[in-house]
Amino acid sequence: MNLFDSRFLKSGVTKERREKLLPILSAALAAVDPVAAVKRHMSLVGDELRIGERIYDLGQYRDIYVIGGGKAGGSMAKATEEILDDRLTAGVINTKYGYLAKTEIVRVNEAGHPIPDAAAVQGAKEMAGLAARASDGDLVICLISGGGSALMTLPVEGITLADIEVLTASLLRCGATINEINAIRKHLSQIKGGNLSRLAYPAEVVSLILSDVVGNPLDVIASGPTVPDSSSYAQAYDVIERYGILHEVPSSVVEHLRTGKEGIVPETPKDDDAAFAKTYNLIIASNEVAAQAAMAKAQEISFNTVLLSTFVEGEAREVAHVFSAIAKEIAHSGHPVSRPACVVTGGETTVTIRGEGKGGRNQELALAAAIQIDGLDEATIIALATDGTDGPTDAAGAIADGSTLIRARDKDLSASDYLANNDSYHFFEALGDLIITGPTNTNVNDLTFVFVF
Amino acid sequence: MNLFDSRFLKSGVTKERREKLLPILSAALAAVDPVAAVKRHMSLVGDELRIGERIYDLGQYRDIYVIGGGKAGGSMAKATEEILDDRLTAGVINTKYGYLAKTEIVRVNEAGHPIPDAAAVQGAKEMAGLAARASDGDLVICLISGGGSALMTLPVEGITLADIEVLTASLLRCGATINEINAIRKHLSQIKGGNLSRLAYPAEVVSLILSDVVGNPLDVIASGPTVPDSSSYAQAYDVIERYGILHEVPSSVVEHLRTGKEGIVPETPKDDDAAFAKTYNLIIASNEVAAQAAMAKAQEISFNTVLLSTFVEGEAREVAHVFSAIAKEIAHSGHPVSRPACVVTGGETTVTIRGEGKGGRNQELALAAAIQIDGLDEATIIALATDGTDGPTDAAGAIADGSTLIRARDKDLSASDYLANNDSYHFFEALGDLIITGPTNTNVNDLTFVFVF
Numbered sequence: 088m089n090l091f092d093s094r095f096l097k098s099g100v101t102k103e104r105r106e107k108l109l110p111i112l113s114a115a116l117a118a119v120d121p122v123a124a125v126k127r128h129m130s131l132v133g134d135e136l137r138i139g140e141r142i143y144d145l146g147q148y149r150d151i152y153v154i155g156g157g158k159a160g161g162s163m164a165k166a167t168e169e170i171l172d173d174r175l176t177a178g179v180i181n182t183k184y185g186y187l188a189k190t191e192i193v194r195v196n197e198a199g200h201p202i203p204d205a206a207a208v209q210g211a212k213e214m215a216g217l218a219a220r221a222s223d224g225d226l227v228i229c230l231i232s233g234g235g236s237a238l239m240t241l242p243v244e245g246i247t248l249a250d251i252e253v254l255t256a257s258l259l260r261c262g263a264t265i266n267e268i269n270a271i272r273k274h275l276s277q278i279k280g281g282n283l284s285r286l287a288y289p290a291e292v293v294s295l296i297l298s299d300v301v302g303n304p305l306d307v308i309a310s311g312p313t314v315p316d317s318s319s320y321a322q323a324y325d326v327i328e329r330y331g332i333l334h335e336v337p338s339s340v341v342e343h344l345r346t347g348k349e350g351i352v353p354e355t356p357k358d359d360d361a362a363f364a365k366t367y368n369l370i371i372a373s374n375e376v377a378a379q380a381a382m383a384k385a386q387e388i389s390f391n392t393v394l395l396s397t398f399v400e401g402e403a404r405e406v407a408h409v410f411s412a413i414a415k416e417i418a419h420s421g422h423p424v425s426r427p428a429c430v431v432t433g434g435e436t437t438v439t440i441r442g443e444g445k446g447g448r449n450q451e452l453a454l455a456a457a458i459q460i461d462g463l464d465e466a467t468i469i470a471l472a473t474d475g476t477d478g479p480t481d482a483a484g485a486i487a488d489g490s491t492l493i494r495a496r497d498k499d500l501s502a503s504d505y506l507a508n509n510d511s512y513h514f515f516e517a518l519g520d521l522i523i524t525g526p527t528n529t530n531v532n533d534l535t536f537v538f539v540f
Numbered sequence: 541m542n543l544f545d546s547r548f549l550k551s552g553v554t555k556e557r558r559e560k561l562l563p564i565l566s567a568a569l570a571a572v573d574p575v576a577a578v579k580r581h582m583s584l585v586g587d588e589l590r591i592g593e594r595i596y597d598l599g600q601y602r603d604i605y606v607i608g609g610g611k612a613g614g615s616m617a618k619a620t621e622e623i624l625d626d627r628l629t630a631g632v633i634n635t636k637y638g639y640l641a642k643t644e645i646v647r648v649n650e651a652g653h654p655i656p657d658a659a660a661v662q663g664a665k666e667m668a669g670l671a672a673r674a675s676d677g678d679l680v681i682c683l684i685s686g687g688g689s690a691l692m693t694l695p696v697e698g699i700t701l702a703d704i705e706v707l708t709a710s711l712l713r714c715g716a717t718i719n720e721i722n723a724i725r726k727h728l729s730q731i732k733g734g735n736l737s738r739l740a741y742p743a744e745v746v747s748l749i750l751s752d753v754v755g756n757p758l759d760v761i762a763s764g765p766t767v768p769d770s771s772s773y774a775q776a777y778d779v780i781e782r783y784g785i786l787h788e789v790p791s792s793v794v795e796h797l798r799t800g801k802e803g804i805v806p807e808t809p810k811d812d813d814a815a816f817a818k819t820y821n822l823i824i825a826s827n828e829v830a831a832q833a834a835m836a837k838a839q840e841i842s843f844n845t846v847l848l849s850t851f852v853e854g855e856a857r858e859v860a861h862v863f864s865a866i867a868k869e870i871a872h873s874g875h876p877v878s879r880p881a882c883v884v885t886g887g888e889t890t891v892t893i894r895g896e897g898k899g900g901r902n903q904e905l906a907l908a909a910a911i912q913i914d915g916l917d918e919a920t921i922i923a924l925a926t927d928g929t930d931g932p933t934d935a936a937g938a939i940a941d942g943s944t945l946i947r948a949r950d951k952d953l954s955a956s957d958y959l960a961n962n963d964s965y966h967f968f969e970a971l972g973d974l975i976i977t978g979p980t981n982t983n984v985n986d987l988t989f990v991f992v993f
Contacts, residue, residue: 396868405855406858423876
């Protein structure tokens, strides 16, 4: 699999290094490819359907439905069809416009992301219909990936998409935390917060999950449609009251939360709900899977490897300092691992935009690192968005090494000026050190590699 | 050595944990104690003076002088006297007001730091006098520690302390880099930039260096009085010209740099200067030494250890994200090291002040970490300034764990509000989780410990 276009192959980083590093990046991306991930975790031999550690004897099941949402939804649906073929009864998956896949039985429905639209609601309504139709003796396979929360939007009766938009704007403005926002969202949805499992009950549910959330919290990924909700109507209502936005928020929302709080409409399903005894959630691809695949490949080509963490967050240019510091220590003392070294880290950083340039969090991290490791010949640092789209750019990330600033000075580029202007894209574009993969149809956050040769 | 006062011993962090962690912090500080460090690297048996890997046969030397500067200067001079006793001819050391030590032969001179004063110049003049007096067959022992640059201030003839102050203000205002500022400083000093070695030549010079600069660059620590200078008068002059501050900078400075550039006054000594063939620079304490001592003690009490890096810089609260991410990964997967784990990192972070509270970089790092590891019971993160003074506070740092925010909520303290106000000191003071050591008389930057039990 050649994921890298000719621009990267002409990078200023020495050819010998690039050739060593490419297979490592490719291995990481290949491991989290949605089709590969589905097929690694699902197989059918005779009537025996293996999913993860479980075995479903299809002789015992009547109908099999496929539902779900996310940017990898089309690919996951196609892979599922290839395994189950005409055993499938029906299915509908929402995916982002442009992410269509060719399927036979499952309808892949294009819809709005990150802002949900009527098409998203229409698809989600069909999903809910299939889940509701499924009953004891049926199997519902739920395919979840990045973007699934927006792409499985189905507000409760009486609340419109426009209401949700107004609500979200209010919540962001008043400074509510992401946990508070999620608690409210789950109580306004027919799908989120475990509601999908409840809809499908008493059918059996299997969720195959491609995680795009750092740390893989099941109740957060796609707002946990098949996972118990630990929040309550009372808490959701309390958030709106506490931030003093009762009069800003659409009255339909306030009314629904109030009736929920008063016990007039039933709570979202909790841990002890019978639906979860019949639900199996399985993460089939995650940052960790990508990181481990990268490490295995790096070991194969004789790097000493360390998996530092898959939980890294924080401001990209500051987090870069730690990676640069690790590169320096390896070069200096062989700690935490001796050369040739490959330290793999995963997560998702953020960028506080102060300038007017173009870039993404990974390119910005790489630019900061380039400044920090200036002159350290042994070091190469790569930052990569696994979805192939780093911020609002066509690059997946960038590659920095001890010669980056030397090459930049030759072209009269000031790295610190480009960094101050958040213009990492144009900096690395000029040096030929962008990493361009094109969309990978997957997303398990970002990877950073510290290599010391 | 009990370095921790009763406030820490009442910390909210469980007693069992505190008792395990204290010996590790104590071991780190003990290893870089100036007296211990001098005695570890210098010993006298008969006429045989061993310093580092070298042996000086005192039967072959006439006079032995002790000079130098820094906050640990008094302690280092005292230790040197205890070893060499009446073999010493004379000496003078500049140290900060309040850092006096009781010595017999070496005069310990208190002076201004961080702003040098007339007392600093007077002491430095005496040092230069001793160095100049030393000749072939003499030994000059130079004791250098944190603050040495200000404390060994001796401008070239015709330039005053006031001139230097005006110059420094201009350079900071125009955005000159630290390397550019240092290039200029070295060309305006009789001591910095290798000039002290040249003054002492043809005497033999040994510098014992307690490093307070991340990465231990010899030419940067105390502005490298016994280290070749790689910058030139031409470069120094160029900086002032390039930033357009020729008319702001005192004319005495411009004049001196110009005459230097034109070759009228001799360059600072370079790599090939004969003085350096007779100079031996030895780092006797550094961040790495402290980190290694901590690791050894942690291993002894059965932690699995990793030395991550001794080069970490960056914004404290953002860098904290990486430490928190490592704690999460260890708890989750046992990478990069299995539990019970102790990950040691060194360096020096910075804080961009936006609030009006009180705190230091280590306390701020610990506060950010407390938020990030909220609820992660297994984790404890400690950030410690080895000089015992973290920012403008009487604390050396703070201790954060998975229960910090729970205990804070019990006291109605909002961690994020305290962080937004840069008020880490009062947050941890209220919880009893400040680390108070008092001044340690040493400084090898900061240490951060990630423990996962």
